[in-house]
Amino acid sequence: MSARLDDWRRYRVTFQTILGKEVLRFSRIWVQTILPSVITTTLYFVIFGRLIGDRIGSMDGFAYLDFIVPGLVLMGVITNSYSNVVSSFYSSKFSRYIEELLVSPAPNWVILAGYVAGGVARGLTVGVAVMLVAMFFTEIRIHDPLTMLLIGVMTATLFSLGGFINAIYANSFDDISIVPTFVLTPLTYLGGVFYSIELLPEFWQTVSLANPVLYMVNAFRHGLLGVSDIPLGLAFGMILICIVILAAYSLFLLRRGVGIKT
Amino acid sequence: MFALDVQQLTKVYRGGFQALKGVDLQVQEGDFFALLGPNGAGKSTFIGIVSSLVSKTSGRVSVFGRDLDRDPEGVKSCIGLVPQEFNFNLFLPVIEVVLNQAGYYGIPRAVAKARAERYLRQLDLWDRRDTEMRRLSGGMKRRLMIARALVHEPRLLILDEPTAGVDIEIRRSMWSFLREFNAQGTTIILTTHYLEEAESLCRNIAIIDGGEIAERTSLAILLNRLHTETFVLNLKGRVSELPELGGFVLQALDDCTLEVEMNREHTINGLFEALSRNGIEVISLRNKQNRLERLFLELVDRRGLEVRA
Ligand SMILES: Nc1ncnc2c1ncn2[C@@H]1O[C@H](COP(=O)(O)OP(=O)(O)O)[C@@H](O)[C@H]1O
Ligand SMILES: [Mg+2]
Numbered sequence: 001m002s003a004r005l006d007d008w009r010r011y012r013v014t015f016q017t018i019l020g021k022e023v024l025r026f027s028r029i030w031v032q033t034i035l036p037s038v039i040t041t042t043l044y045f046v047i048f049g050r051l052i053g054d055r056i057g058s059m060d061g062f063a064y065l066d067f068i069v070p071g072l073v074l075m076g077v078i079t080n081s082y083s084n085v086v087s088s089f090y091s092s093k094f095s096r097y098i099e100e101l102l103v104s105p106a107p108n109w110v111i112l113a114g115y116v117a118g119g120v121a122r123g124l125t126v127g128v129a130v131m132l133v134a135m136f137f138t139e140i141r142i143h144d145p146l147t148m149l150l151i152g153v154m155t156a157t158l159f160s161l162g163g164f165i166n167a168i169y170a171n172s173f174d175d176i177s178i179v180p181t182f183v184l185t186p187l188t189y190l191g192g193v194f195y196s197i198e199l200l201p202e203f204w205q206t207v208s209l210a211n212p213v214l215y216m217v218n219a220f221r222h223g224l225l226g227v228s229d230i231p232l233g234l235a236f237g238m239i240l241i242c243i244v245i246l247a248a249y250s251l252f253l254l255r256r257g258v259g260i261k262t
Numbered sequence: 263m264f265a266l267d268v269q270q271l272t273k274v275y276r277g278g279f280q281a282l283k284g285v286d287l288q289v290q291e292g293d294f295f296a297l298l299g300p301n302g303a304g305k306s307t308f309i310g311i312v313s314s315l316v317s318k319t320s321g322r323v324s325v326f327g328r329d330l331d332r333d334p335e336g337v338k339s340c341i342g343l344v345p346q347e348f349n350f351n352l353f354l355p356v357i358e359v360v361l362n363q364a365g366y367y368g369i370p371r372a373v374a375k376a377r378a379e380r381y382l383r384q385l386d387l388w389d390r391r392d393t394e395m396r397r398l399s400g401g402m403k404r405r406l407m408i409a410r411a412l413v414h415e416p417r418l419l420i421l422d423e424p425t426a427g428v429d430i431e432i433r434r435s436m437w438s439f440l441r442e443f444n445a446q447g448t449t450i451i452l453t454t455h456y457l458e459e460a461e462s463l464c465r466n467i468a469i470i471d472g473g474e475i476a477e478r479t480s481l482a483i484l485l486n487r488l489h490t491e492t493f494v495l496n497l498k499g500r501v502s503e504l505p506e507l508g509g510f511v512l513q514a515l516d517d518c519t520l521e522v523e524m525n526r527e528h529t530i531n532g533l534f535e536a537l538s539r540n541g542i543e544v545i546s547l548r549n550k551q552n553r554l555e556r557l558f559l560e561l562v563d564r565r566g567l568e569v570r571a
Contacts, residue, residue: 011368014368018365092351095350095351099315103338104363262310262315262316
């Protein structure tokens with residue numbers, strides 16, 4: 001019994017070490033990790049808000065600028081949680097310091113949890129930064145903070161897991177930019193960040209429903225503005241199922257040593 | 263109890279190459295053990311499996327009585343590894359490398375800091391604690407790998423060619439550090455290419471060649487073999503009684519065959535003179551090399567090192 005307790009203490013230290021090292025990493029290079037998303041979204045606000053937003057008119061009863069805020073925040077969360085884990089974990093494979101973890105008695109699930117928490121930390125940091133920029137450009141008031149926070153954390157968790165799996169399979173630095181460019185960006189842009197899917201023809205509305213990002217963006221928009229194209233419960237369920245599947249698959253890959261053990 | 267007990271260990275890499283072909287090896291607790299063998303013999307594969315970096319194909323590994331399959335966390339917490347190749351995050355300061363490693367082993371921060379300071383001081387790296395890894399010399403990186411491997415105070419320290427590319431002065435200071443550590447009770451296993459290294463540190467050795475253990479012996483026996491030479495002499499006529507010859511050890515294989523073991527300080531001329539004085543005539547002679555000696559000389563010759571007779 002006391003042995004188990006010691007184990008848990010050990011796991012906690014290991015988790016804190018991995019998370020701490022991840023936070024330190026992205027904080028040290030914040031110009032590469034935090035700033036770009038803030039600059040990009042600022043540009044979106046300037047262009048869509050000040051320059052052409054007024055011509056678009058309202059969407060779902062909100063000024064266009066206000067309407068796109070949740071999607072822009074979530075876009076920052078998605079790209080940053082993903083890229084934090086994929087680049088950090090891949091670098092540790094590439095320079096072989098993943099071996100520091102492999103020789104240690106850290107269980108796989110603690111390693112996974114540590115890296116995912118690091119991705120969530122960066123995703124949320126960028127999310128908050130983008131939110132602050134948004135508050136400068138708009139006057140929105142948060143409708144349902146709890147939903148917003150939960151969806152933010154769950155989305156960051158999901159994409160951190162995605163980044164982790166990408167890193168496990170990656171054999172070169174090219175391999176870690178393929179998925180973000182060819183999968184993540186299209187999914188987010190087509191995930192209702194910039195429009196309500198009610199604007200789409202029925203066929204494309206149905207197709208859009210296959211995009212998990214749509215559920216996150218809409219649930220997040222519900223949290224922020226109180227409107228959504230998707231029922232909230234469905235969105236939570238969808239994200240949760242994706243998290244469970246990706247987490248189980250990550251643990252399976254770690255156990256098999258795919259990409260990290262010869 | 264054995265510090266390391268390995269039975270019938272095999273490894274087939276993806277692609278089908280068999281790097282280990284049923285290795286059996288036991289290392290006593292407290293031993294200072296050398297694993298010798300030419301490049302590609304399977305040393306790093308063996309060490310990789312014991313330290314969980316490489317997955318085994320079959321066989322059993324147990325460390326201080328803990329089985330690698332049943333209690334991997336228990337095995338890992340007993341072992342400190344100094345790998346052959348540098349495996350650092352080059353953008354971290356020295357101190358963080360050590361503290362992170364301690365954290366992975368679950369050592370609380372305060373304890374980790376005290377130990378990091380102790381080992382970095384002992385290995386002459388404390389003044390460099392805030393230097394980024396990529397600014398360290400090769401010798402410093404090698405020493406840091408040792409500090410990193412010790413931070414959880416393992417009972418078994420495994421070093422894979424720890425002094426490769428390190429100049430002789432630093433190598434000597436690493437040796438005395440390791441010797442001291444072993445004297446305090448840590449079991450040490452190392453692989454090396456330098457005979458002098460094995461000679462000045464280790465008590466027992468194994469030679470691995472082509473994925474198999476070729477010999478397992480003590481260093482004293484090995485060195486003794488290396489410093490003596492054995493000849494088999496065919497004699498003209500029988501000898502009934504062996505004479506006493508100072509400096510030569512004689513043994514009759516049969517009535518007219520004699521085996522002579524001699525220290526390399528003596529000459530064959532001297533041997534023949536002594537035999538002649540005793541009325542023994544030699545028809546022919548051949549050199550008898552044992553397997554261990556041959557293997558070892560190959561090993562050392564390949565690296566252009568001299569065996570000091
Ligand atoms: N990842 C790998 N895939 C395939 N073959 C390997 C791999 N690693 C090592 N080998 C082969 O296994 C053999 C043993 O290698 P190694 O254990 O590194 O030898 P040593 O450390 O004694 O020099 C070599 O022939 C090497 O080419
Ligand atoms: Mg090797």
